[in-house]
Amino acid sequence: MTQAQLRPPTMADVARLAGVSHQTVSRVLGNHPNVRQETRAKVLRAIEEMGYRRNSSARALATRRTRTLGVVASDTTLYGPASTLFALEEAARAEGYLVSTVSLRRLTVDKLSEALDHLSEGGVEGVVAIAPQRSAVEALAGLRYPFPVVTVGSGSGLGIPSVCVDQYAGACLATGHLLAAGHRQVWHLAGPEDWQEAADRAAGWRATLEAAGVEPPLMLRGDWSPQSGYRAGQELARRAGSGLTAVFVANDQMALGVLRALREAGVRTPEDVAVVGFDDIPESEFYAPPLTTVRQDFPAVGRQSIAMLLGLIEGCGPPGPAPIAIEPQLVVRASTFPYTPGQDARTA
Amino acid sequence: MTQAQLRPPTMADVARLAGVSHQTVSRVLGNHPNVRQETRAKVLRAIEEMGYRRNSSARALATRRTRTLGVVASDTTLYGPASTLFALEEAARAEGYLVSTVSLRRLTVDKLSEALDHLSEGGVEGVVAIAPQRSAVEALAGLRYPFPVVTVGSGSGLGIPSVCVDQYAGACLATGHLLAAGHRQVWHLAGPEDWQEAADRAAGWRATLEAAGVEPPLMLRGDWSPQSGYRAGQELARRAGSGLTAVFVANDQMALGVLRALREAGVRTPEDVAVVGFDDIPESEFYAPPLTTVRQDFPAVGRQSIAMLLGLIEGCGPPGPAPIAIEPQLVVRASTFPYTPGQDARTA
DNA sequence: AGGTGAATTGTTAGCGCTCACAATGACCCC
DNA sequence: GGGGTCATTGTGAGCGCTAACAATTCACCT
Numbered sequence: 062m063t064q065a066q067l068r069p070p071t072m073a074d075v076a077r078l079a080g081v082s083h084q085t086v087s088r089v090l091g092n093h094p095n096v097r098q099e100t101r102a103k104v105l106r107a108i109e110e111m112g113y114r115r116n117s118s119a120r121a122l123a124t125r126r127t128r129t130l131g132v133v134a135s136d137t138t139l140y141g142p143a144s145t146l147f148a149l150e151e152a153a154r155a156e157g158y159l160v161s162t163v164s165l166r167r168l169t170v171d172k173l174s175e176a177l178d179h180l181s182e183g184g185v186e187g188v189v190a191i192a193p194q195r196s197a198v199e200a201l202a203g204l205r206y207p208f209p210v211v212t213v214g215s216g217s218g219l220g221i222p223s224v225c226v227d228q229y230a231g232a233c234l235a236t237g238h239l240l241a242a243g244h245r246q247v248w249h250l251a252g253p254e255d256w257q258e259a260a261d262r263a264a265g266w267r268a269t270l271e272a273a274g275v276e277p278p279l280m281l282r283g284d285w286s287p288q289s290g291y292r293a294g295q296e297l298a299r300r301a302g303s304g305l306t307a308v309f310v311a312n313d314q315m316a317l318g319v320l321r322a323l324r325e326a327g328v329r330t331p332e333d334v335a336v337v338g339f340d341d342i343p344e345s346e347f348y349a350p351p352l353t354t355v356r357q358d359f360p361a362v363g364r365q366s367i368a369m370l371l372g373l374i375e376g377c378g379p380p381g382p383a384p385i386a387i388e389p390q391l392v393v394r395a396s397t398f399p400y401t402p403g404q405d406a407r408t409a
Numbered sequence: 410m411t412q413a414q415l416r417p418p419t420m421a422d423v424a425r426l427a428g429v430s431h432q433t434v435s436r437v438l439g440n441h442p443n444v445r446q447e448t449r450a451k452v453l454r455a456i457e458e459m460g461y462r463r464n465s466s467a468r469a470l471a472t473r474r475t476r477t478l479g480v481v482a483s484d485t486t487l488y489g490p491a492s493t494l495f496a497l498e499e500a501a502r503a504e505g506y507l508v509s510t511v512s513l514r515r516l517t518v519d520k521l522s523e524a525l526d527h528l529s530e531g532g533v534e535g536v537v538a539i540a541p542q543r544s545a546v547e548a549l550a551g552l553r554y555p556f557p558v559v560t561v562g563s564g565s566g567l568g569i570p571s572v573c574v575d576q577y578a579g580a581c582l583a584t585g586h587l588l589a590a591g592h593r594q595v596w597h598l599a600g601p602e603d604w605q606e607a608a609d610r611a612a613g614w615r616a617t618l619e620a621a622g623v624e625p626p627l628m629l630r631g632d633w634s635p636q637s638g639y640r641a642g643q644e645l646a647r648r649a650g651s652g653l654t655a656v657f658v659a660n661d662q663m664a665l666g667v668l669r670a671l672r673e674a675g676v677r678t679p680e681d682v683a684v685v686g687f688d689d690i691p692e693s694e695f696y697a698p699p700l701t702t703v704r705q706d707f708p709a710v711g712r713q714s715i716a717m718l719l720g721l722i723e724g725c726g727p728p729g730p731a732p733i734a735i736e737p738q739l740v741v742r743a744s745t746f747p748y749t750p751g752q753d754a755r756t757a
Numbered sequence: 758a759g760g761t762g763a764a765t766t767g768t769t770a771g772c773g774c775t776c777a778c779a780a781t782g783a784c785c786c787c
Numbered sequence: 788g789g790g791g792t793c794a795t796t797g798t799g800a801g802c803g804c805t806a807a808c809a810a811t812t813c814a815c816c817t
Contacts, residue, residue, distance in 0.1 A: 069555060071773055082797050087775065095795055114555065117532035118469035119773035122802050127466060129509070129531065137495050138691070143486045150512045159531040161477070162510045164498045183477065183507040184465035207417060207462065287695040317695050324697060343486070347635040347665050349672060349697045419803055430767050435805060443765055467803035470772050 070111040079107035090115060121184065129159045130370065131180035131188040135168035139285070139314070140342040141357070145191055145213060148363025156371060161185060168192060170200040177206055187370045189213060194255045198223075209373035213366050215257045222373065224366045224385050228258045231355040231389035232265025235309045235337040238353070238391055240273050242398045244307035244335065248300075250281045250293045250319065252311040262311050262339060283315045290315030294322025301328045306335065307397075313338035313345045313354055320348055320396070335397040351394035361387045418459040427455035438463060469532065477507045478718065479528035479536040483516035487633070487662070488690040489705070493539055493561055496711025504719060509533060516540060518548040525554055535718045537561060542603045546571075557721035561714050563605045570721065572714045572733050576606045579703040579737035580613025583657045583685040586701070586739055588621050590746045592655035592683065596648075598629045598641045598667065600659040610659050610687060631663045638663030642670025649676045654683065655745075661686040661693045661702055668696055668744070683745040699742035709735045 076083040081104060088096050089104040096104075107113075121127045130153050136142045146162070153160045161183050163176040173192065180188055186208055192198050193214040201210065202221055212223040239247045249266045252259030263280060270277045281296065283289030290310065297308055297319060310316040316338035320330060328334055330350055338345055341356035365385050393399055424431040429452060436444050437452040444452075455461075469475045478501050484490045494510070501508045509531050511524040521540065528536055535557045540546050546563040560571040587595045597614045600607030611628060618625045629644065631637030638658065645656055645667060658664040664686035668678060676682055678698055686693055689704035713733050741747055 073773080083774080084776095084798080085796060088796090091775085095793095097795065100795080114529060116470070116773050117530060118466050118475060119802090120775075121466035122464070122470050122804085123773080123775040125802075137485075138488055138491045140486055143491050147485050147512045147514075150510060151514075154511065154527065159509050159527070160511075161507050162498060163502065163508075164495045166495075166499075179502065179507070181462060182465060287692055291695060314692060317692055321695050321697060344635055344662060344665055344692065347639060347669050349669060421803080431803090432768080432805080433766065436766090439805085443763090445765065448765080464803050467772090468805075470774085471803080471805040473772075 069116075070113045072113075072115070075104065075107045075111055075113045078111060079104045127184040127186055128157060129161055129183065129185050130367070131177075131183070131185035132160055132162045132191070133165065133173060133176045133180070133188060134162065134191040135165040137164045141312075141340055141359075142191055144357075144359035145362055148360045149189055149191075149213075149366060150363075151360075152363040152367040156367060158186075158367075158371075168194055168197050170197055173197050173201065174204060177204070177210070181206060181208070187211070187374045189366050189370055193258050194253075195257050195260075196255050198257070209370060211366055211370045211373065213362060222369055224362055224369060225258075225387070226357040226362060226389050227386040228261035228389075229265040229268075230386075231339060231357070231391075232262040232309070233269045234389065234391040235339065235353075235355055236266045236269035238393065239307040239309065239335060239337060239397065240269070240275075242307075242335065246275060246278060246304065246307065248278055248281070248297065248305055248308045250283055250290065250297075250308060250310045250315055252282070252315075253284050254282065259311055266309055283311070283318075285312050285314060287314050287318035287321075290318025291322045292318070294319035295326065297334065298323050298326030298328045301326070301334050306333070307337075308334060309337045309339075311339055313340045313342045313348075313352060316345070316352055316354070316396075317348055320350075320352075324349065331395065331397050337397055341392050346394065348396070350396050353394045353397040354392050356390045356392050358387050358389070417464075418461045420461075420463070423452065423455045423459055423461045426459060427452045475532040475534055476505060477509055477531065477533050478715070479525075479531070479533035480508055480510045480539070481513065481521060481524045481528070481536060482510065482539040483513040484633075485512045489660075489688055489707070490539055492705075492707035493710055496708045497537055497539075497561075497714060498711075499708070500711040500715040504715060506534075506715075506719075516542050516545050518545055521545050521549065522552060525552070525558070529554060529556070535559070535722045537714050537718055541606050542601075543605050543608075544603055546605070557718060559714055559718045559721065561710060570717055572710055572717060573606075573735070574705040574710060574737050575734040576609035576737075577613040577616075578734075579687060579705070579739075580610040580657070581617045582737065582739040583687065583701075583703055584614045584617035586741065587655040587657065587683060587685060587745065588617070588623075590655075590683065594618075594623060594626060594652065594655065596626055596629070596645065596653055596656045598631055598638065598645075598656060598658045598663055600630070600663075601632050602630065607659055614657055631659070631666075633660050633662060635662050635666035635669075638666025639670050640666070642667035643674065645682065646671050646674030646676045649674070649682050654681070655685075656682060657685045657687075659687055661688045661690045661696075661700060664693070664700055664702070664744075665696055668698075668700075672697070679743065679745050685745055689740050694742065696744070698744050701742045701745040702740050704738045704740050706735050706737070 072083045072086050076086045086104050089101050132149055134142055134146050150160045165172045188210045191213045198215040212221050214225050215223050236247050251263045267277045281293045283293050310319055330336055338352045338354035341354045345352040345354050420431045420434050424434045434452050437449050480497055482490055482494050498508045513520045537559050539561045541562040550569055560569050562573050563571050584595050599611045615625045629641045631641050658667055678684055686700045686702035689702045693700040693702050
């Protein structure tokens with residue numbers, strides 16, 4: 062006999078039907094201890110009957126908590142950002158928070174600040190910014206918002222709390238793998254200059270070579286796209302004649318372009334040139350040949366970021382937890398030779 | 410001389426500083442016409458000075474509008490869903506709405522209903538569900554929520570408003586292209602049975618063949634992943650010896666697996682077997698060989714869905730706009746022969 | 758001067774909920 | 788039997804905003 066109503070029922074309506082005060086209804090909903098079992102049942106029945114749902118705005122107003130977090134992301138059709146976004150959302154939901162997302166095509170300082178304003182209007186209690194570009198993060202450091210902001214994938218060091226995978230370590234893994242397989246020299250196709258991750262991967266590559274007593278060769282640059290990898294691949298193919306045998310590419314998509322360029326130039330992988338990527342996107346296993354690459358633990362990134370943000374929101378402590386780095390993992394496939402002691406890769 | 414305050418300033422604080430009533434502040438913020446220029450300036454100065462921001466919860470409570478939409482998505486690391494999500498979010502933001510997202514790893518009836526409950530708790534005014542699986546949409550038809558729900562990528566016909574790309578037309582384009590290039594027969598590697606898009610693509614394929622007087626061969630099935638494409642590709646390679654010359658694969662990622670299986674079996678593409686994919690993901694241009702595929706207009710999907718949802722929210726009319734289908738587009742690359750009249754593809 | 762209407766501003770009453778506190782009653786102990 | 792405790796429930800006052808209406812001011816006309 063639930064009659065259709067224009068206004069959804071309020072707590073007072075439920076209270077009236079159950080013959081209690083609105084506060085008792087609130088207590089039942091809030092799982093407060095001191096409610097008689099019988100009363101609780103009565104209230105629950107009334108709630109059920111009226112199809113009652115608490116009004117979130119009123120609740121938020123009274124408690125001063127919206128239980129909403131914001132996320133700013135860009136390039137969400139790429140595997141890395143999409144995975145991070147997913148992980149963040151899942152972690153936040155597990156903590157009972159709603160997530161409002163702003164996706165940007167390109168992350169610029171203006172757009173980032175607009176996005177934060179938009180989220181601020183929406184009443185978020187904190188924001189995670191997937192901001193892998195240094196310029197954006199630097200700008201962020203200057204702005205003031207009435208809620209904490211945590212960044213993902215950017216370096217820390219600007220005083221903004223941040224979580225990231227240890228890109229440097231991943232690059233060491235990749236470069237070390239190539240050296241161990243017998244290569245005398247390892248080239249690098251890096252990501253865009255402004256990206257912290259690109260810089261960290263390049264630094265890891267350079268350091269590993271130097272530690273092995275190898276002078277790092279000219280570093281190439283792409284923009285993460287297969288297209289840019291293809292162009293760089295043509296350059297690499299040209300050098301394959303004069304001693305180039307191994308390349309560490311800063312992401313899998315560029316590696317795809319490199320593989321195509323090498324193949325078109327008649328350069329075999331891994332016999333002539335070994336290739337290592339970064340990210341372990343699902344497709345990389347099916348490239349020609351399947352790609353050796355570095356896997357990142359995105360779910361861990363999501364959990365850590367949300368944990369850090371909630372710490373900032375609830376603890377209110379400006380110091381915040383120390384920056385966290387998550388360890389990546391090497392996945393060896395057919396685009397490189399496995400490590401075989403005493404054997405030179407080039408003659409395998 | 411802005412002093413730090415524990416509680417953020419309220420409208421009343423601003424009003425006091427500006428020497429007006431709080432209602433005048435509200436009018437300035439709401440861009441109401443009848444405020445004297447001078448008063449407006451005074452108020453704006455006070456707002457600026459105090460760093461005042463309207464409290465969204467209080468606003469939502471008073472207006473009964475949260476200006477928040479919900480989106481339920483799954484498989485967001487795939488290109489299609491990620492693009493749709495991005496387009497939705499952008500379209501909603503353009504209309505001044507905040508978007509709360511729930512991403513699901515796998516879309517099941519239970520998870521979908523949990524997601525809608527979670528969004529409902531968050532006070533969304535409407536939800537777009539990216540629900541490409543028929544079972545989920547059917548379940549949705551049974552549930553009642555206090556807000557309208559629009560689906561994307563599911564068929565309509567269940568009484569739930571829906572927007573999608575015309576998959577059937579896309580499949581006709583793909584299959585027709587192969588027939589026009591001279592192939593006598595076209596095989597099909599379909600997506601999972603439960604997916605509406607997979608069913609529509611299969612139907613378009615079948616209808617095109619039948620219209621050309623060709624008996625459709627056995628249909629293979631995958632699960633969208635490169636792995637499943639690889640397995641199906643091995644089967645296809647086996648049949649390449651006995652007359653198979655063309656395959657229409659239901660998405661690009663499976664096509665990647667097919668290409669690899671064919672290559673490993675020594676079957677050349679397109680000389681021995683031509684392959685067409687679906688989606689036009691950014692990488693497909695760099696496959697070996699570059700993939701002929703069907704491009705979908707995701708931004709249009711986003712705009713239409715949001716427009717439909719807002720129509721339902723604001724118009725309140727249960728009839729709602731008619732289901733909208735968006736036209737896809739064929740992108741021809743090297744994995745197929747272009748159409749050359751009078752020439753048999755197999756001898757090209 | 759008095760009246761009319763428009764422009765501008767202030768006043769009041771909620772929106773639906775939670776919090777702090779008061780009130781009630783049951784029970785127990787000396 | 789009075790006073791204490793505990794469990795349970797109700798009351799009242801906001802949270803910060805907008806909407807409706809009332810009040811004021813001012814320009815302009817007859």
